[in-house]
Amino acid sequence: MTAQFNNSGAAPRRPILVERRHLLPFLLIACLFATWTFAASLNDVLIRHFQHALDISRTQSSFIQIAFYVGYFCAAIPAGLVIRRLGYKAGILAGLTLYALGAFLFYPAASLQAFPAFLGALYLIAFGLAFLETSANPYVAILGPSVTGAARLNLAQGFAGLGAITGPAVGGLFIISGVERSPADLAAMAPAARAAYRAAEAASVQMPYVTLGSAIVLLGLLIAMTRFPEVGTAKKDLPQGGALQVLRHARLRWAVVAQFCYVGAQVGIWSFFIDFTKDALPHTPERQAAFWLSASIALLMTGRFLGAFLQRLVKPARMLGACAAANIVLCLIATGLVGVPAVAALWLSSLFMSIMFPSIFAMGVEGLGHETEMGSSLLVMAIVGGAFIPPAMGLISEHWGGLHAAMLVPAACFAVCLAFAVLVPGTGRVESGPA
Incomplete structure (x- = not known):
């Protein structure tokens, strides 16, 4: 990239994150980041609520994440094909619809009080969110100098933290x-009273989700009326070899694996944070635990904004490796300790998750050129890790040592992310071009 100099020609300027003429589209895209994390973080409340x-088990409730991430x-x-x-x-407008x-x-x-119907609705929401993420992540990454792509994506992901924070808070309140x-209380209730209680609990999701749908419609109308700059190279035909041909790039292959593991770890920790807190600190009200989850996610948002600045000074791979290592330690603490220290370790893990998703994504699509859309699609597909890790944690928690033991699963996932950070280009072990 050609360096920019000031008028005296003495010193190069640092590349800017977002040009002024692209500010409105960037802000609208940042709003999209908040909307999809809001929906995803509400799932963490639904898992406990449903x-x-x-009347479903902890393992059954993990099907919320399976439906969502499938x-x-x-x-x-x-x-990716629609965007291409x-x-x-x-792609954005299709996703919002x-x-x-x-x-x-x-x-x-x-x-209907039908769990399969809820799963179908969540599947449709996630289908739309995949369109949003496949559109917005690469669009932000290439909406400016490539050298600031990871920092720009971290900044947008900082706005995603707003949605992730408000999701559990809204769920806790409404x-x-x-x-x-308790199960004993429910068993002692008359059948009619028990049915009325469960009907009221199920109905509590109606107005929050109707309000959410209405807000998404309004955002879609605003985006439809806004002119977005064209970026990248438009190509209507797939590269020779099909959509998966882009996987010839070794770094992208590693990024897909790392993203699968990272998302699985994040979703698993947040999905069972309320349950973990109730197990470790039994007298904590569910609503209080939901607010603690919101506060934990606030750490993630703080880390995203801080990461957007630091990644202009520190290589993304180094920051990714440090954060992955920190989260391995925190998950092991949550596994080995009890009470407040265990909950605190899990609560703190969100801070070190902050830069991991956008860093893996930006490093994965860097240098793909006209194949960025398909590379982005594969990285979004890797989000399916969120469908596999929580059920595995649920099974371990019910049959092999409780939720404390289940935290070994995200620890292993973060170890894979650490390996990716060590093996990205620059170490001489993974090439950025075709394998």
Whole structure:
């Protein structure tokens, strides 16, 4: 990249993150980051809430994440093809439409009190979110100098933290009723009273999701009326060899594996944070645990904004490696200790998760050129890790040592991310070009 100099020609300027003429599109894209993390973080509340409202087990409740992240997996390649043919903006509008439809379907699902109906609605939401992520992540990364791509993506992901924070908070206020019934309490209730309690608990999701769907429609209208700059190289035909041909880039292959593991670890920790807190500190109210989860995610947002600055000074791979190592240690603490120290370690892990997703993503798509759309699709497909890791943790928690032992699973996932950070280009072990 050609260096920029000031008028005296004495010193090079640091490349800017976002040009002024691209500021409005960038801010709208940043809003998209907040909307998809809001939906994803609400799942962490639903996992605990539906155990009461729909009388399902902890392992069964993990199917919320399976439906959600399988939706991501199934949509990622179609999203990449749509974006490749019609452009990033078309992909965004398609994603928002599907997102809103899925949110509106929560109303009839709650009326039916049918867990499969909720799973279908979550699948549709995630299908739309895959379009949004496949569009927005690479668009932000290439909306400016390539050298600041990771920093720009970290900045946008900082806005994602706003959605991730407000999701559990909104869930704690408007979905969790605060009326907690133990299994013994429910067994002692008359059948009609028990049915009424569960119907009321299920209905508590209706208005939050209808409101969410309405907000998504309004955001879609605003984006439709805004002109977005064209970026990248438009090519209507797939590269020779098909959509997966882009995997000839070794660094992208590693990034897909690392992203699978990272997302699985993050989703697993956040999915069971409320349950973990209740196990470690039994007298903590569920609503309080949900607020602690929001506070933990606030650390992630703080780390994203800090990371956007630091990655202009420190290589993304080095920061990624340091954060992965820190999270391995924190997961081991949560496994080996009890009470407040265990909860505190899990709570702190969000800070070190902060730069991991955007760093892996930006390093994975760097240098792909006209193949960026398909590379982005594969990295979004890797989000399906969130469908596999939480169920594995749920099974371990119920059969082999509780949630403390289950935290060994995300520790192993972070170890894979650490390996990626060590093996990215610059160490001489993984080439950035075709294998």
